[in-house]
Amino acid sequence: MNILEAKHIKKTFGGVVALTDANLNLEEGEVCGLVGANGSGKTTFARVISGLLMPDGGDLYIYGSKVNFKSHLYAEKFKMAMVHQNLTLVPEMTVWENIDLGREGINRFGFLEKIKAIEKARKMINDLSVSISIYEKVVNLSPAKKQLVEIAKALSKKPKILILDESTASLGFNQVEKLFGIIEGLKREGVSVIFISHRIWEVTKICDRLVTLRDGKTVGIIDFGKQKRDERLIIPLITGTKDDLSYAETKKGKKRSLKSFEEVDNSLEVENIFLKGKLKNISFKIRKGEIVGLGGLQGQGQEEILLILSGFFRNSYGKIKIDGKYVNIKCTRDAIRKGMFLVPGDKQKEGLFLPHSVFANLVYPKLSLKNQKFILPLRKLKKEADEVIDIISLVPADQNMIASNLSGGNQQKIVVGKWLSLSPKILLLNDPAKGVDVETRSTFYKIISNLAQKGTSVLLYASDNEELISNCDRVFIIFEGSIVDEICGESICEEHIVASSFRINSDEISEGKK
Amino acid sequence: MNIKRGLKEIYQNPSLPSFLILVGIITVNAILQPTFFTYRAFKLNFLTFTPLILVSIAQAIIIIVGGVDLSIGASISLLTVLMASIMKDSFSSIILTVVCAFGLALLISLFNGFFISYIEAPPLLVTYGTWIILFGIALFIMPTPGGHIPKPFYQAYRGDVLHIIPVPVLILIIALLIWFVISKLRIYKHIYAVGGNAEAARASGINVSLTKLKAFLLSGIFVALAAVCVVSQTATGDARCGLGYTLNSVAASIIGGISFSGGKGSVAGAMMGGLILGLLVNVLYFANITSFYQEFMKGLILVVSLTIGVIPKLRGERSTV
Amino acid sequence: MHNAGSNAILSKIFLKNVLSNRLFVAIVAVFLLFVFGEIIFPGFMSFTHIVSVLRLSVFLGIVALGQALVVISGGIDLSVGSLLSLGVVFSAYFLRGENINIPETLVIVPLIGFTIGLISGVGISYIGIPPLIMTLAMASVIGGTSLIITKGFPTGNAPPLLETIGSGKIFNIPYLILLWGVIIAIVTLILKRTKWGNILYGVGANSLTAELSGINTKRFRMYIYGICGAISAFAGLLLLSYTGTPYLNLGAPYIMPSIAAVVIGGVSLAGGSGDYLGVATGCIFLTILTSILVALQTTEAVRQIVYGSLILILVVAHARRGRE
Numbered sequence A: 001m002n003i004l005e006a007k008h009i010k011k012t013f014g015g016v017v018a019l020t021d022a023n024l025n026l027e028e029g030e031v032c033g034l035v036g037a038n039g040s041g042k043t044t045f046a047r048v049i050s051g052l053l054m055p056d057g058g059d060l061y062i063y064g065s066k067v068n069f070k071s072h073l074y075a076e077k078f079k080m081a082m083v084h085q086n087l088t089l090v091p092e093m094t095v096w097e098n099i100d101l102g103r104e105g106i107n108r109f110g111f112l113e114k115i116k117a118i119e120k121a122r123k124m125i126n127d128l129s130v131s132i133s134i135y136e137k138v139v140n141l142s143p144a145k146k147q148l149v150e151i152a153k154a155l156s157k158k159p160k161i162l163i164l165d166e167s168t169a170s171l172g173f174n175q176v177e178k179l180f181g182i183i184e185g186l187k188r189e190g191v192s193v194i195f196i197s198h199r200i201w202e203v204t205k206i207c208d209r210l211v212t213l214r215d216g217k218t219v220g221i222i223d224f225g226k227q228k229r230d231e232r233l234i235i236p237l238i239t240g241t242k243d244d245l246s247y248a249e250t251k252k253g254k255k256r257s258l259k260s261f262e263e264v265d266n267s268l269e270v271e272n273i274f275l276k277g278k279l280k281n282i283s284f285k286i287r288k289g290e291i292v293g294l295g296g297l298q299g300q301g302q303e304e305i306l307l308i309l310s311g312f313f314r315n316s317y318g319k320i321k322i323d324g325k326y327v328n329i330k331c332t333r334d335a336i337r338k339g340m341f342l343v344p345g346d347k348q349k350e351g352l353f354l355p356h357s358v359f360a361n362l363v364y365p366k367l368s369l370k371n372q373k374f375i376l377p378l379r380k381l382k383k384e385a386d387e388v389i390d391i392i393s394l395v396p397a398d399q400n401m402i403a404s405n406l407s408g409g410n411q412q413k414i415v416v417g418k419w420l421s422l423s424p425k426i427l428l429l430n431d432p433a434k435g436v437d438v439e440t441r442s443t444f445y446k447i448i449s450n451l452a453q454k455g456t457s458v459l460l461y462a463s464d465n466e467e468l469i470s471n472c473d474r475v476f477i478i479f480e481g482s483i484v485d486e487i488c489g490e491s492i493c494e495e496h497i498v499a500s501s502f503r504i505n506s507d508e509i510s511e512g513k514k
Numbered sequence B: 001m002n003i004k005r006g007l008k009e010i011y012q013n014p015s016l017p018s019f020l021i022l023v024g025i026i027t028v029n030a031i032l033q034p035t036f037f038t039y040r041a042f043k044l045n046f047l048t049f050t051p052l053i054l055v056s057i058a059q060a061i062i063i064i065v066g067g068v069d070l071s072i073g074a075s076i077s078l079l080t081v082l083m084a085s086i087m088k089d090s091f092s093s094i095i096l097t098v099v100c101a102f103g104l105a106l107l108i109s110l111f112n113g114f115f116i117s118y119i120e121a122p123p124l125l126v127t128y129g130t131w132i133i134l135f136g137i138a139l140f141i142m143p144t145p146g147g148h149i150p151k152p153f154y155q156a157y158r159g160d161v162l163h164i165i166p167v168p169v170l171i172l173i174i175a176l177l178i179w180f181v182i183s184k185l186r187i188y189k190h191i192y193a194v195g196g197n198a199e200a201a202r203a204s205g206i207n208v209s210l211t212k213l214k215a216f217l218l219s220g221i222f223v224a225l226a227a228v229c230v231v232s233q234t235a236t237g238d239a240r241c242g243l244g245y246t247l248n249s250v251a252a253s254i255i256g257g258i259s260f261s262g263g264k265g266s267v268a269g270a271m272m273g274g275l276i277l278g279l280l281v282n283v284l285y286f287a288n289i290t291s292f293y294q295e296f297m298k299g300l301i302l303v304v305s306l307t308i309g310v311i312p313k314l315r316g317e318r319s320t321v
Numbered sequence C: 001m002h003n004a005g006s007n008a009i010l011s012k013i014f015l016k017n018v019l020s021n022r023l024f025v026a027i028v029a030v031f032l033l034f035v036f037g038e039i040i041f042p043g044f045m046s047f048t049h050i051v052s053v054l055r056l057s058v059f060l061g062i063v064a065l066g067q068a069l070v071v072i073s074g075g076i077d078l079s080v081g082s083l084l085s086l087g088v089v090f091s092a093y094f095l096r097g098e099n100i101n102i103p104e105t106l107v108i109v110p111l112i113g114f115t116i117g118l119i120s121g122v123g124i125s126y127i128g129i130p131p132l133i134m135t136l137a138m139a140s141v142i143g144g145t146s147l148i149i150t151k152g153f154p155t156g157n158a159p160p161l162l163e164t165i166g167s168g169k170i171f172n173i174p175y176l177i178l179l180w181g182v183i184i185a186i187v188t189l190i191l192k193r194t195k196w197g198n199i200l201y202g203v204g205a206n207s208l209t210a211e212l213s214g215i216n217t218k219r220f221r222m223y224i225y226g227i228c229g230a231i232s233a234f235a236g237l238l239l240l241s242y243t244g245t246p247y248l249n250l251g252a253p254y255i256m257p258s259i260a261a262v263v264i265g266g267v268s269l270a271g272g273s274g275d276y277l278g279v280a281t282g283c284i285f286l287t288i289l290t291s292i293l294v295a296l297q298t299t300e301a302v303r304q305i306v307y308g309s310l311i312l313i314l315v316v317a318h319a320r321r322g323r324e
Helices: A042-049 A095-099 A114-127 A143-155 A173-188 A200-206 A231-239 A244-253 A302-310 A332-337 A347-351 A358-368 A378-391 A408-420 A438-453 A465-471 A494-501 A506-513 B002-012 B016-032 B039-064 B072-086 B091-118 B123-141 B151-157 B167-182 B186-196 B198-203 B208-234 B243-255 B267-286 B292-315 C003-020 C022-040 C047-072 C080-095 C099-127 C131-150 C160-167 C175-193 C195-205 C207-212 C217-243 C252-264 C276-295 C300-323
Strands: A002-013 A016-027 A031-036 A057-062 A080-083 A161-165 A192-196 A209-214 A217-223 A266-275 A279-287 A291-295 A319-322 A325-327 A340-343 A426-430 A457-461 A474-479 A482-488
Touching: A002 A042, A016 A031, A016 A042, A016 A192, A016 A209, A031 A042, A031 A200, A042 A080, A042 A161, A042 A192, A080 A143, A095 A114, A095 A143, A114 A143, A143 A161, A143 A173, A173 A192, A173 A200, A192 A200, A200 A231, A209 A231, A217 A231, A266 A302, A266 A457, A279 A302, A279 A457, A279 A482, A291 A302, A291 A438, A291 A465, A291 A494, A302 A332, A302 A340, A302 A426, A302 A457, A332 A340, A332 A358, A340 A408, A347 A408, A347 C207, A358 A378, A358 A408, A358 C195, A378 A408, A408 A438, A426 A438, A438 A457, A438 A465, A457 A465, A465 A494, A474 A494, A482 A494, B002 B016, B016 B267, B016 B292, B039 B072, B039 B167, B039 B186, B039 B208, B039 B243, B039 B267, B072 B091, B072 B123, B072 B208, B072 B243, B091 B123, B091 B208, B091 C300, B123 C252, B123 C300, B151 B167, B151 B208, B167 B208, B167 B267, B186 B198, B186 B208, B198 B208, B243 B267, B243 B292, B243 C131, B267 B292, B292 C099, B292 C131, C022 C276, C047 C080, C047 C175, C047 C195, C047 C217, C047 C252, C047 C276, C080 C099, C080 C131, C080 C217, C080 C252, C099 C131, C099 C160, C099 C217, C160 C175, C160 C217, C175 C195, C175 C276, C195 C207, C195 C217, C207 C217, C252 C276, C252 C300, C276 C300
Parallel strands: A016 A217, A031 A192, A031 A209, A080 A161, A161 A192, A291 A457, A291 A474, A340 A426, A426 A457
Antiparallel strands: A002 A016, A002 A057, A209 A217, A266 A279, A266 A319, A319 A325, A474 A482
C-alpha cells in the first residue's frame, strides 16, 4: 500500500531548473533509497516532499489524499519528519532543549513544560543506545554525536514517514551500522523511510527499493526484492552512461605496485609527528609520483596529519623532509613555498572566494610567493589562468565568471586548479570529493592521476573507501592516531580496508558477510 | 552527580566574570566611601543607576536575539521629551501620558523590528538610521530642554515603599519579575534559539521574523520603563539626555557576559553590567579621579571584561578545517 | 518574431547592469543633488561653491578610506573618530606652530595612530573580540586618553605652511582637493593592481580560504587596523591644517558618516568587495546633502530626520539587492 506518492514534481529556482519530473512511491514499512549525482535534485526533492519547499508543478499524495502545498504544516499533520543535511541544532543549547526545539509543550499558564521535555529526550537518547548526556551543550559534541541528536530530534516526533538526507555523512562505519539497526526497528513498527546517501554501499544494504534521479528526473526504480543488490546496476542510472565499465577500469589502472617505485626518490618524509590527544608518532615516506591514501574510521587523525603538513596548525609537531632536506613548516606560506599544497574538503567554505571571479580565485595562491611583484603582471597572470582553465576543462571557459555562479563540479575544479600552475610537488587532499557527484569525481581524479604521472606526490584522505580503492597505490590505515596497517597495490580492497580500520583480521570480515 | 553538574554550570555561566567584577567594584566602592552601606547612599545610587540598568536589559534582549539596538538612547530622548510635553497635573493625565509613552516605545520597536525581521536589513544600520530620526524628532518637539513634570510624579520616584525599599529598586524588582515570567514562556527559548542559530530555529518550525519582532517589543517595554525613570529623575524633558545610554547599554551587556554572536548570556548579567558601570562612576568620584578619566576607565573595563570573556573560548577547541 | 521581446529583454538587462554599477549610481546621485541645490539656490553649482563643498568632503574622504580598508577586510572600526580627534590634538602639540616641526609630526602622528590601531587589531585578530565592540571600547579609551593628556585644553597650533595647504589654492583649486585626488588614484591602483590589494580582498571575502592559500590572515587583519589608525590620525593632521587651532572631539561627527559613505560607495559590510572611488563619491554625496540642508536653514532636528531617513532608504535598497 502506498503511503506516499510524489508525481511529476517540478521546481525551478530563479533561472535554475532543479526538478523536471521527479517521482517516488513509498510503501508502508519500507526503506526507499533516493540516489543521484550532485545537482540531480535529491535534496530539493526531499524538501518538497517534506513541505519545506513549494513545487512549481506536480502532485503529492499522502495516505491517498492530495496534499495542499500552500499549507506547509502538512508535514506535522501527516507525521512526517526530516533529518537535514545541515544540522538544525542550536549550539549553545543542551541536547534536551534541542530535541524539544520548536515543539515546546506549554501548560495552562503558557509556561514551558520542562520536566516532560527532559524525560522525553532521555528516552529518545536511550532508544538510540548512544552515550550522550542530555544536559550537554550541543556545541561540545562531536559531529557524529550531533548527527545522532539530530536524528533523535526527528524520531521524537514519532513520525510515520522519516526522511534521512545524507544523515550518514558524518557517521563512521559502526555508527552507520547502528543507525541501520534503528531503521530496521522502525520498519518493524510500520514506519516508512526515504533514505538519501552518496554511499552506494549503504544504499544497497539498507534499502528495499531505490529511486534514481538524474537532472531532476526520476530515471530508474530498482526493486531489491526482485533484483540483486549490485552497485553496478546503479552507477549507469546515476551517470546516464554505460560508465560502470570505466569505473572498474580506473580501479585496475591505478594499481602500481611498490616495486615500480623502488628506484624513485622520496619526495615527502614525515618523522615522529605527535599531536596531543590526536596523533601518536606518525612516520611515513612517500615517493615521487606516488598516490598514498589515509584510510580508517573517521576522525582517527587523518585530517590532522594533512593540516599539520599544510602549515595550518603553525607547527609541524615533528620533523618533515621534502626531497631529502629537513624543512621548517611554521605557517601555510612555508608549505606553499616548498610546493606542498592543501586541497580542502569544503570547497565553498575553505577553497573559494565566492564573490570573486574565476581569475581572482586562480591567482590568489600566487600572491604570497616570494618572487611575486608588488604590482601584479596582469597579462602574464591571465595567460597562466587560461592555461589552467584548459587543463581542468572548465566549462564555460570564462575567467571572468563569478565563482558563486559556477556549478559544484566546476567549483571543485577551481579548488584544485589554483595550485596547478605552481608545479605542485606534494598535493594534500582533505576529502576533496566528499558530497561530489560521480562524474565530477572522476574528472577530478583524472587530473590528480595526471599530476602523479608527471611526478607530483599525492597524500589523499577520503572518507569514502571507494576513492581510496580506485586511486591509491598505497593506503595507510590510521587508528586512534597511529598507522596500524599499510596496504599496497592489489591488496587494496574494501574488506581489507574495513578490517584494518577496526583492527580485525580481514578473514573475519569475509566470514561475517556470508 | 547533581552537585557536580551544578558546579560545572556555575563555572561555565557566562555571567560569572561579571559577578566577580561586581563584587570587586562594590568592595572598592565601599572602601572609598564609608557611607556606602547606608540607606541614603543606597537609595541615591539606585536613583541614578536604575535607568541604565533597565536600558541594559533592553539592549541585552536584542543582542541575545542576534542584533544590536543603537536607537535605544534616542528612544529615551524622544519618550522623555514626549512625556514632559504632554503631562499635566491631573492624575488621569499622568496615567494617560505614561500609557502613551509605552505605546510609542512599542511603536518604535515595531518600526525597528519591521526593517530588521521582514526586510532583513542589518540591525546596526537600521537602528543607526532610527537613532538619527528619533533624535531629530525629539529635537523638533523640544529644541531646548523644558517641559513640565508634575511634582507628585517625580516625588513618587524619589520616595520609598514601606520605608525600606526605594521606589527605583521596586521598579527594578518589578522588571526582574516581568523577566522571570517571560523566562518561563516559549518566546524566551525561541529568542535564544534564533540568536544561537537562526537557521536551526527556522528548520525547527520557529517563526524567526516573528520572534525577532517580539524581542524588539519586549525590549521596548524596558525602554519605556527606563524613560519613565529618567523623566522622573530629571523632572524635565531634554532631547540630548539619551545620548550616553546607547553605548553604555552595549557596554553593560558585554560586561555582563552577553555574547555578541547571540544566543548566549543572561539578562541578569546585563543588569550586573549596568550596576558595574554605575558604581564605576562612583568609584572614580570618590577616588578623586577627575571626570577626564571616566571615559578612559569605562573603555578599559570594557576591554578587560571582553578579554576575560573570550579567554575560555581560546582554551577551547581550535577551529579545525 | 522574437525581436520586440528580445529588445525589451536586452534593454532590461542593460538597465539592470548599469544600475547595479554602484559607482555609476553614486555619481548620478551626486550630480542630481548638485542640480537640486542649484534649483533651490542659484549659484550652488558655481565653480567656487562646488570647490568648497569638495574641499569639505576631503576630511570625511580620508576617514572613510581607513574605514573602507577595514570593512573590505571584513571588519568595522568605530574608533576612527576618536583617532582623528587624537590626531588633531597630537599634531597641534608637536607642531607648536613651527614649520620646522612638520616632517617630524608627519611621521609621529600617523605612527601613534598606527600603534593604537594595532592594539585594536590584536584584540580583534588574535584574541577574537568582535570588531564592533573592540573598536567601540577603544574609542572610549582613546577619547579618554585625549582628555587626560590635554586636561581639557589642547595646546599648540598649525604652522603657516600647513595652513596654506589646508586653506590655500592653486589655479583656484584647493591643495586639499588635489591631495585627495592623488590619494584616490594611488589607493585605487594599490587596491586593484597590486599584490597587497588583492590579498586584502581575499582576506575579506573568505579568511579561511586566504589562510589556506598562504596568507597569515591574523597578522594581515591586525595590520589593517593599524593602517586605518594611521590614516585616521593623519586625517586629524589635515583637519588641523584647515582649522588652524585644535579643538577637542572634532572626530565624533565623522564616525557614522564614514560607515554610511562606505555603504553608499558600494563596499559590502560583509567584506571582500568594493572600491575607493565609490566611497569617495559617497563622501561627496553626504557632504553636499549636509550643506544643502544647512543652507536651507533647516534646524538640526530636520537635518537629523532627513539624514536618518536616507540611511534607512539606503539600507532597504541594499538589503533588497542583496536578496537578488
